Amino acid sequence: MTQTSDKLDGRVLKIAGVVVLGAIMSILDVTVVGIALPTFQQDFATSPATAAWTMTGYTLALASIIPVTGWAADRFGTKRLYMAALIMFVAGSVLCSTATSIGQLIVYRVLQGLGGGMLMPLGMTIMTRAAGPERIGRVMAVLGIPMLLGPIGGPILGGWLIDIASWHWIFLINVPVGIAALIYAQLVLPKDQPHPSERFDFIGMALLSPGLAAFLFGVSSIPEEGTVAAPKVLIPALAGLALIIAFVFHSLRKANPLIDLHLFKNRQMSTAVVAMSLFAVAFMGAGSILFPSYFIQVRHEDTLTAGLLLAPQGLGAMVTMPIAGAIADRKGPGRVVIPGLVLIALGMFTFTQMDDQTPYWLLLGSLFVMGLGLGATMMPIMAAAIRTLKDHAIARGSTLMNIVQQIAASIGTAVMSVVLTNQFLNRPEIGQARAAAADEAVAGQLAAQLGGPDQLQAFFAQANAAAGEAFANTFVVALVLVVLTLIPALMLPRRPKPLTDEPATEAPPAMMH
Incomplete structure (x- = not known):
């Protein structure tokens, strides 16, 4: 129509x-x-x-x-x-x-x-x-x-x-x-x-779905195990990766594969996939792990309050998302994605400099700025990929983008968890303070070692400051990944193109039973 x-x-x-x-x-x-x-x-x-x-x-x-x-x-x-x-x-x-x-x-x-x-x-x-x-x-x-x-x-x-x-x-x-x-x-x-x-690609299904499940299981086990070298991480992750690689070779040879990797011949699709991967690793990991954990573990808020404190990010995105969608359609996705990433980087920079006493107005304001950037970034990147597809390829393209986003988000969560865990391990006072807070007997022994209750409270304050520093250092990793996303984002279209100017990718002809 x-x-x-x-x-x-x-x-x-x-x-x-x-x-x-x-x-x-x-x-x-x-x-x-x-x-x-x-x-x-x-x-x-x-x-x-x-x-x-x-x-x-x-x-x-x-x-x-x-x-x-x-x-x-x-x-x-x-x-x-x-x-x-x-x-x-x-x-x-x-x-x-x-x-x-x-x-x-x-x-x-x-x-x-x-x-x-x-x-x-x-x-x-x-x-x-x-x-x-x-x-x-x-x-x-x-x-x-x-x-x-x-x-x-x-x-x-x-x-x-x-x-x-x-x-x-x-x-x-x-x-x-x-x-x-x-x-x-x-x-x-x-x-x-x-x-x-089409004939259903049973071989592709037998390779890709178990491969994704095994790979994500291994990646998801990294925070629990604390290292990539653990057998629970390495064995399923490598087995899953081997199945995914086998699927890639199978898909490139088959006329109607489960996921059509020939879609990557479309330059705009490939660019958008790279940008989405980097962005999801950076932002999804920070969003699901770092922001709520900081408010709960360092500022000692309950979970409900932590969720409410994250609301400015959503409000900011709701402001820019409809505007960004219209601009991406008329001017090209690059016009909104690049400013969006800059806003996210500016907002996240605040979190790389924070401590356990940073004023809430500054944190919430930074979350709002990041939200403004988020509304101009995530969905326009996906739109840049799917806009070039036609008819039969739309379902395959949207499926491909969702797979990429799911994998990248899982990797991002694992990466941020491991970085944060290592930051805590480098500051043993954090673990000692948490153990004392959870057990009165441990707290009593620690107070005796330190010289009394006043010294124990000072130790708790010192450990809390160290926890704030650990979170700030972890946000540096997320910020670097956001900045790296600018590289593929610069290759997204920054001017409107008639749909006929960009050859739309279509799926190969169907094979009848």
């Missing part, structure tokens, strides 16, 4: 409502469970490492199902598949709320992740096809809303539900939202027009 207006009309906005509802549920469930981990440990009498599998299992299932999404969207149609993913996600949520053991909960979270993993790439495909590639910047601005609300709203919502009810409600809350999204999808989403069936 030829679009006569560059604005998102009512039809597209109605479709956007469905997609945003599904994406919010999927992304919130990545973050909302984090707040419940101590509760799981207590209720199920389990270790922190085992409880963490409620998050790891969901993430691995989510990453494993993404590669199939592009093929399934073409084969069955986006509407049917999106509604099936919603049903699977809601069913998984209900099962999670009925779990009576930590093992059951982990299994049900995997089922939930299989549904959740399809929602975001499917949503991107549905929105791109509905709006047309010339309005992709505005589309990505809409899809950016749940990506912002997830990390901010997850700890707030999870903490509130656990406080007023129980952990079961962090899953049950998905039921009414999921039912509403299902009805909404049936009424609003356009009728499916699936493509002729």
